[in-house]
Amino acid sequence: MKHLDELLGKHESLAWRGELHLPVNGIGYDSRRIAPGDCFVAIKGFQKDGIAFVGDAVARGAGSVVSVHPPAPEFPLVTWAQVKNDRRALSAMASRFHDDPSRALRVIGVTGTNGKTTTVALIQELLGPGSAAIGTLGMHFAGDSRPTKLTTPEAPELFAFMAAALKAGCVNLAMEVSSASLSLHRVDDVVFSQAVFTSFSGDHLDFHGTMENYFEAKLSLFKRLGSDQWAILNGDDPMGPHIIRELNCRYVTFGFSEQADIRALKFAFSTEGVKGVLQTPRGKIEFQSRLLGRFNLMNIMAAVSSALVNGVGAERISSALASFQPVKGRATIAHAGDFLVVVDYAHTDDALENLLQAFREITRGRLIVVFGAGGSRDKTKRPRMARVASRLADLVVVTSDNPRQEDPQAIIADIVAGFAPGFTAFRAEPDRRAAIGLALDMAVSGDVVLIAGKGHENYQIFKDRTVHFDDFEVVREKLGRGDA
Ligand SMILES: Nc1ncnc2c1ncn2[C@@H]1O[C@H](COP(=O)(O)OP(=O)(O)O)[C@@H](O)[C@H]1O
Ligand SMILES: [Mg+2]
16 A cells, blocks of 8 residues: 555655645546545646545545645645645656556657557557557557547556556557647656657647647657667658757657668558568568558558567568558548548648648549548648648548537638638538538549548537547448448
């Protein structure tokens, strides 16, 4: 049984009241999930201050409270530790509570604007049995699967999962590290043995304010790596050199450029996938994969770099790449017949650009794209997405993504305003099902229809309701089962 004083660490607390050498059953930040004997860490969030829920936590049996606020006189019986930074305290306490499991695992953190989910799944496959993964698809290893609301979960869930993975015999953990999780100290106490940088662009500016803040958040993951740890960097990305300048660890780069340590020597993209040869410091590796498009070759190179650093051999890499199944909704085929229908999660201008460019390379006929933009999120990307679509697609159907609190028509108007001057090859249809129908009606032999934005999601969020919606199902419904 751990005690509050050992979990907190002396430097963490500014002031306290009551018995600090108090047994702690568990650590929680959501008062509704507090059980008797737990420590309630009352986080001062953007919208709500956890201090408002101390009453609820105490009523459920919380033995102690950790907060940036001084001890509250209303709860005289509960032990109270005041800390400088509540999120840091939550992370440190959760890690110690589970005996710092990240030290015993080989943790590979994957960050970047796009490609994290795919790269994590690839790394898990390449490293083979004994590898766990955390990210948008949840937390899982053989025999255990837990859903996550956040791409990078809060520290208590994160470390509890790591402890379970360790106990089950896992040695590797590949995890997505979102920039929000870095800014909010969720992974402060995770010891990474490698950090992978996939790509960088302007998503999430609503949260981070400026591009610099956003990049700084990502950079912090690399700055903290020590001499026996590795950075694995996209050598084609203009941000690469900025990261390299800040490193105190060993690094390798991957990409198409001749300077990259791991580079694509030969490659051919088709609607079946990609095959070719990689040049690596350990020699050439022949590969083939069912992953579609140029950006996925970047993800393949990122994952191969990580595997090589981990000592995985070329043969194992080739066979694992060949058997890897694309992650649902990441450039995955929803229908293959006369024309191809692809569902993809691209919901930023950067991802949309990569997606369209990638499919331009493999489309004989016309490229038709259906997309929208999420409401109540970064609005600046809407005209940029439009500009990209009008430049790279032949036909565009603008529709709704998850409108959330906004009026779908207003979002569409923001997008339409961004089309290149004179661009008229578009239709606007707020009903996503009808919009997909329009695109499929227009498609003829040789065309590719890209349905972008929602990927694996099976819901659509409106102001007053959330409805079931699945791009794959809609395609099946419109085209029948048949040759998919
Ligand atoms: N390396 C990459 N560079 C640019 N865009 C990418 C890359 N990999 C994937 N994408 C695009 O981003 C979308 C999301 O990919 P995903 O692997 O889920 O990344 P993330 O977890 O970072 O959101 C994909 O559907 C694709 O359109
Ligand atoms: Mg993800």
